[in-house]
Amino acid sequence: MKVEFELNGEAVAVQVEARISLADCLRDNLGKTGTHLGCEHGVCGACTVLVNGDAVRSCLMLAAQVDGEKVVTVEGLSGDDLSPLQASFRKHHALQCGFCTPGFITTAHALLTSEPDADEERVRDVLSGNLCRCTGYVPIVEAVLDARKFYAGAKENS
Amino acid sequence: MKPSAFEYKSPATLGEAVSLLAAGNGNAKLIAGGQSLMPMLAFRLAAPELLVDLKRIRDLDAITITEDGIALGAKVRWCDIAGDQRLATAHPLLAEAIRHVAHYQIRNRGTVGGSMAHADPSAEMPGIALTCDARLEIIGAGGRRVEEAADFFQGLLQTSLAPDEIITSVHLPAWPAARRWAFREFARRKGDFAMAGVALFYDLDERRCAANVHIGAIGVADRPVRLASAEAALNGKPVNENSIAAAVAAARAEIDPPSDIHAPAAYRRSLLGTLLERGLNQSIG
Numbered sequence: 200m201k202v203e204f205e206l207n208g209e210a211v212a213v214q215v216e217a218r219i220s221l222a223d224c225l226r227d228n229l230g231k232t233g234t235h236l237g238c239e240h241g242v243c244g245a246c247t248v249l250v251n252g253d254a255v256r257s258c259l260m261l262a263a264q265v266d267g268e269k270v271v272t273v274e275g276l277s278g279d280d281l282s283p284l285q286a287s288f289r290k291h292h293a294l295q296c297g298f299c300t301p302g303f304i305t306t307a308h309a310l311l312t313s314e315p316d317a318d319e320e321r322v323r324d325v326l327s328g329n330l331c332r333c334t335g336y337v338p339i340v341e342a343v344l345d346a347r348k349f350y351a352g353a354k355e356n357s
Numbered sequence: 358m359k360p361s362a363f364e365y366k367s368p369a370t371l372g373e374a375v376s377l378l379a380a381g382n383g384n385a386k387l388i389a390g391g392q393s394l395m396p397m398l399a400f401r402l403a404a405p406e407l408l409v410d411l412k413r414i415r416d417l418d419a420i421t422i423t424e425d426g427i428a429l430g431a432k433v434r435w436c437d438i439a440g441d442q443r444l445a446t447a448h449p450l451l452a453e454a455i456r457h458v459a460h461y462q463i464r465n466r467g468t469v470g471g472s473m474a475h476a477d478p479s480a481e482m483p484g485i486a487l488t489c490d491a492r493l494e495i496i497g498a499g500g501r502r503v504e505e506a507a508d509f510f511q512g513l514l515q516t517s518l519a520p521d522e523i524i525t526s527v528h529l530p531a532w533p534a535a536r537r538w539a540f541r542e543f544a545r546r547k548g549d550f551a552m553a554g555v556a557l558f559y560d561l562d563e564r565r566c567a568a569n570v571h572i573g574a575i576g577v578a579d580r581p582v583r584l585a586s587a588e589a590a591l592n593g594k595p596v597n598e599n600s601i602a603a604a605v606a607a608a609r610a611e612i613d614p615p616s617d618i619h620a621p622a623a624y625r626r627s628l629l630g631t632l633l634e635r636g637l638n639q640s641i642g
Contacts (some may be wrong), residue, residue, distance in 0.1 A: 200365065203540050211634075216362065217362070217364055217365035217408070218360040218363055218398075219365055220360075223359075238358075238360075239358035239399055240358060240395070241392065241395065241396050241463065242401065244460070244462060247462055253465040254437070254462045254465060255462050255465050255466050256462045256463065256466075258395070258399070259391055259395040259396070259463070259466065260391060260395070260466070261365065261391070261395075261408075262366070262411075263365045263390075263410070264388075265390070266367075275408050293523065304623060306461065306462065308462070324461070324547070325461040325546050326461075327460055327461075327546070327547050328459075328460025328462050331519065336563060
């Protein structure tokens, strides 16, 4: 079936089987391999993308379900340089192997965009849906908390 | 971890959706948020021939609050409930319970109707619906009907829904401002399915005794259950150390929880009593 949606600001159209998940469509049909697939059943959070601004698990959506919607992957969150959130991850050593990182970045971006004043408890609650087997989470939480200042300004200007 | 092949339709009206389900002859399934169904498909625990998506159907996503109570449209998401400030007073038990549903990303997609239809015995929404005497509005090929939550849940992932039926809304009776309540659940990691949980409320009569006691439990049977003996132990009594101890003993005696890889039955029985004790102590205020 044909599915048309907006991906990282550009209109795309793909031909997929109905059973294809959004995650597989992004990776295999559209070449956006920044979206990582860990568990494929909604447990690890690595495949998190934004649909109409909400952080969702792309393995728990069908590609068909984003017809007409706006999808943003980790590729859509930065230009040629690192985004402030990505730079904060680097500064705080919030990744080691990096497999889980796209899911953390998309999730934290969605959170800080709507709640730039999120406190540590809220950040930990939101990030509890993403698994990381390297860092022990502490530097990830620090990176997200440190990045809040960039989003606070962005929200005031919008 | 790939679903088997199926057809996909996203009709624009409830009537079309019902017709598609009816024509599917038991081999069609509804999808909305998909947060329970997609894992079932990935594991091939479900292998429908047709998925009917509610995505384009309007008017199922409202939270309506009147003096009769609260109506939750079937497509209301957990994040919609969390973001509705009115519910903090209009139904604090619902608002608190929904804070425990899964994780951030799932709360952005999972729906009230989907959770009710999936009928996981550990899930919060079915537990709240049962505890609060909710009514479900259902549409099918035979027309519309209303079902009490107590009759709706029929076993592990089993409900009274016919293959051609769709939940359109869930109604919770009005919540008096002075009502006492608590919600407690325990999971090893935040956001996981609860090993056990308890939802409770009661009103205080003119003698400051508990009346209209409702106690529901999740994770301790093949469906959400009301704890009739524990309710009887509190009804008409002042809520104090003695009546709480009696209710906890009654609750532990009346449940017959399952053993599984997460916890043996004895642990769940003990846990439920502890959660009930803490909840009742919290409800005294």
